[in-house]
Amino acid sequence: MDPVDLTITEGLARLRLTRPEVGNAIGLATARALRDAAQQCRAAEVRAVLLTADGSNFCVGGDLREFASFGPEALTGHLHAVTDALHEAQRILADLDGPVVAAVQGAAAGAGFGLACGADVVLAGSGARFVSAYTAIGFSPDAGLTWTLTRAVGRVRASAVLLLNRPVLAAEAVEWGLVTEVVPDEELAARALELAGRLASGPTAAFGVVKRMVATATETDRPTRWAQEGSTLASAAASADGAEGVAAFLTKRPPVFTGGRPVG
Numbered sequence: 001m002d003p004v005d006l007t008i009t010e011g012l013a014r015l016r017l018t019r020p021e022v023g024n025a026i027g028l029a030t031a032r033a034l035r036d037a038a039q040q041c042r043a044a045e046v047r048a049v050l051l052t053a054d055g056s057n058f059c060v061g062g063d064l065r066e067f068a069s070f071g072p073e074a075l076t077g078h079l080h081a082v083t084d085a086l087h088e089a090q091r092i093l094a095d096l097d098g099p100v101v102a103a104v105q106g107a108a109a110g111a112g113f114g115l116a117c118g119a120d121v122v123l124a125g126s127g128a129r130f131v132s133a134y135t136a137i138g139f140s141p142d143a144g145l146t147w148t149l150t151r152a153v154g155r156v157r158a159s160a161v162l163l164l165n166r167p168v169l170a171a172e173a174v175e176w177g178l179v180t181e182v183v184p185d186e187e188l189a190a191r192a193l194e195l196a197g198r199l200a201s202g203p204t205a206a207f208g209v210v211k212r213m214v215a216t217a218t219e220t221d222r223p224t225r226w227a228q229e230g231s232t233l234a235s236a237a238a239s240a241d242g243a244e245g246v247a248a249f250l251t252k253r254p255p256v257f258t259g260g261r262p263v264g
Helices: 028-043 063-067 071-094 111-117 146-153 155-164 168-178 187-198 203-214 222-237 241-252
Strands: 002-008 010-015 048-051 100-105 108-109 120-125 127-129 180-182
Touching: 002 155, 010 187, 028 071, 028 108, 048 187, 063 071, 071 111, 100 111, 100 187, 108 111, 111 146, 120 168, 120 187, 120 203, 127 241, 146 155, 180 187, 203 222, 203 241, 222 241
Parallel strands: 010 048, 048 100, 100 120, 108 127, 120 180
Antiparallel strands: 002 010
């Protein structure tokens, strides 16, 4: 079986890690499969992505058995190839207008932690736990974790998690702002699918604006952001989705968005 499965239906991409026998560990084949799946999502202009994983764990991190099969010099090149593919997958998903929803069960460790933190909406089963794990084996982080984690929880908490490998359980993760919602483990799949489906039928272009604005919020001064918001709001209001949203509100009916980009 391929390490990643992708199906796209009615604008919703369901991207699934399929190596439960190794905790969905990420080696070169999985990293490249994630990159290829992300490229397909971009080409199909999907309106939302649901990231899930088979088995009891979301992703335990890098495939250490694979890494241990290389000598030091070969390992350096191998890990460059793994991280290049993984980071490209994450970059593509982050650049999509469509939101990415991650459903996390069991362990999200190492790169799995980074994958979860890179999603726009993170649902966690009540038994989920997030752990860095890198320094426990003498590694440093990848998968964008130093960037996303620090912005989510602040420098002090991020340092404790990354340096001390302090596990963050689901209930604490939602308090810290690492996850959007915690649900019973048995309800995770259904809740994630329902939420991703709702986003896939939403105003995709407006979602894309939100994603980009949130990602750069700490890098933009307030006057610049006011100007950007004025411009993007005007553009969105003039779009087909904007007109549909207003018409639906005024006639007290649910809107039917097409997801097209705003004009201008």
